[in-house]
Amino acid sequence: xxxxxxxxxxxxxxxxxxxxxxxxxxxxxxxxxxxxxxxxxxxxxxxxxxxxxxxxxxxxxxxxxxxxxxxxxxxxxxxxxxxxxxxxxxxxxxxxxxxxxxxxxxxxxxxxxxxxxxxxxxxxxxxxxxxxxxxxxxxxxxxxxxxxxxxxxxxxxxxxxxxxxxxxxxxxxxxxxxxxxxxxxxxxxxxxxxxxxxx
Amino acid sequence: xxxxxxxxxxxxxxxxxxxxxxxxxxxxxxxxxxxxxxxxxxxxxxxxxxxxxxxxxxxxxxxxxxxxxxxxxxxxxxxxxxxxxxxxxxxxxxxxxxxxxxxxxxxxxxxxxxxxxxxxxxxxxxxxxxxxxxxxxxxxxxxxxxxxxxxxxxxxxxxxxxxxxxxxxxxxxxxxxxxxxxxxxxxxxxxxxxxxxxx
DNA sequence: CTCCATTGTAAATGCTCGTTCACATCGTAG
DNA sequence: CTACGATGTGAACGAGCATTTACAATGGAG
Numbered sequence: 001x002x003x004x005x006x007x008x009x010x011x012x013x014x015x016x017x018x019x020x021x022x023x024x025x026x027x028x029x030x031x032x033x034x035x036x037x038x039x040x041x042x043x044x045x046x047x048x049x050x051x052x053x054x055x056x057x058x059x060x061x062x063x064x065x066x067x068x069x070x071x072x073x074x075x076x077x078x079x080x081x082x083x084x085x086x087x088x089x090x091x092x093x094x095x096x097x098x099x100x101x102x103x104x105x106x107x108x109x110x111x112x113x114x115x116x117x118x119x120x121x122x123x124x125x126x127x128x129x130x131x132x133x134x135x136x137x138x139x140x141x142x143x144x145x146x147x148x149x150x151x152x153x154x155x156x157x158x159x160x161x162x163x164x165x166x167x168x169x170x171x172x173x174x175x176x177x178x179x180x181x182x183x184x185x186x187x188x189x190x191x192x193x194x195x196x197x198x199x
Numbered sequence: 200x201x202x203x204x205x206x207x208x209x210x211x212x213x214x215x216x217x218x219x220x221x222x223x224x225x226x227x228x229x230x231x232x233x234x235x236x237x238x239x240x241x242x243x244x245x246x247x248x249x250x251x252x253x254x255x256x257x258x259x260x261x262x263x264x265x266x267x268x269x270x271x272x273x274x275x276x277x278x279x280x281x282x283x284x285x286x287x288x289x290x291x292x293x294x295x296x297x298x299x300x301x302x303x304x305x306x307x308x309x310x311x312x313x314x315x316x317x318x319x320x321x322x323x324x325x326x327x328x329x330x331x332x333x334x335x336x337x338x339x340x341x342x343x344x345x346x347x348x349x350x351x352x353x354x355x356x357x358x359x360x361x362x363x364x365x366x367x368x369x370x371x372x373x374x375x376x377x378x379x380x381x382x383x384x385x386x387x388x389x390x391x392x393x394x395x396x397x398x
Numbered sequence: 399c400t401c402c403a404t405t406g407t408a409a410a411t412g413c414t415c416g417t418t419c420a421c422a423t424c425g426t427a428g
Numbered sequence: 429c430t431a432c433g434a435t436g437t438g439a440a441c442g443a444g445c446a447t448t449t450a451c452a453a454t455g456g457a458g
Contacts, residue, residue: 027310111226156386163362195394
């Protein structure tokens with residue numbers, strides 16, 4: 001047996017990360033069990049020692065994405081107390097996360113990921129809602145502190161915040177990295193700030 | 200032969216539309232030749248009378264989306280000369296287009312659609328760029344007319360414009376229609392307006 | 399009316415891929 | 429040290445699906 005044995009816990013993480021990496025280069029279509037396993041250094045069938053089936057593997061990858069997003073929010077709240085600072089840092093972290101793991105948007109926005117899996121779609125929906133809720137909380141904090149305008153709903157602001165990244169991210173990877181996400185995000189951030197800041 | 204004969208031109212349109220309809224309910228994964236053909240009222244193999252292979256079928260669907268988007272821009276430019284009006288109407292038309300053809304975002308954002316097809320991805324990129332260019336042109340017109348602020352690039356504004364719809368659209372169909380896109384778009388439109396309007 | 403190009407069908411092929419099974423090997427508890 | 433559970437392997441199966449092929453029906457041009 002050429003491959004070393006490893007704990008299931010370790011393997012699970014490796015497999016989930018392999019899904020993200022592979023999705024980055026080949027999307028969901030080329031995401032076969034064999035490809036995932038090869039990435040880890042496996043035969044295809046070994047994956048079944050750690051997961052019941054492919055769906056469980058994809059679920060693990062999804063959970064990984066969720067934990068990364070939560071970590072970002074926690075980090076910016078650690079770094080600063082200022083609402084605007086928090087939002088800007090979160091924006092930059094979000095972009096970096098996507099740049100480093102191109103597979104994330106490819107999976108999250110891929111419809112094949114959800115087709116035939118209503119529970120997974122529901123879980124994803126709740127995950128995005130939770131993320132938006134945390135952004136909204138930061139915005140509400142800014143409104144109460146008097147930095148941000150009070151005449152809009154924090155939820156709408158949070159949605160717009162997400163809109164700062166999404167089109168840029170899609171264009172970025174459609175252009176094969178040619179499109180400058182970071183620069184564009186900085187530009188639209190200025191517009192966003194003008195929209196939400198107390199005049 | 201139970202099925203009536205039809206002109207290739209007619210069939211091509213039917214097939215492309217069938218792709219959009221099917222993608223709406225089952226994503227790209229369930230999008231088999233058999234399913235497409237059945238939707239039209241066909242056997243699977245009959246599709247090959249009109250298209251060389253599946254890739255050509257998907258390309259046709261993509262072209263259909265492009266023509267719909269162009270039609271929207273042309274329509275709003277017909278309806279009014281005012282830049283802000285044009286943008287608002289385009290936003291609403293864009294939303295309606297997506298609500299009526301849920302398959303569009305499912306295809307456009309599905310990475311499987313592009314994986315292994317670099318030319319198609321490039322074509323899509325050019326298509327989005329062209330759309331953004333037209334939005335930017337409307338914005339520039341508004342800047343020259345003095346309605347809109349001059350201190351931001353029209354391209355950035357156009358990107359932000361796209362960001363008004365995208366997250367809302369994704370949440371909409373992830374929530375199975377529960378999320379109110381139109382209401383949210385109206386809210387974020389107010390924010391957008393505050394961001395771009397000449398104070 | 400009669401060809402024949404066009405449009406359709408059914409059966410068959412070959413490939414990819416998820417999954418199972420029987421067996422080998424590692425590492426650790428006792 | 430020894431057994432046994434945990435982990436890994438390769439072969440094989442079966443389903444789904446794109447595509448090809450041989451054949452039938454349609455319908456308009458001459």
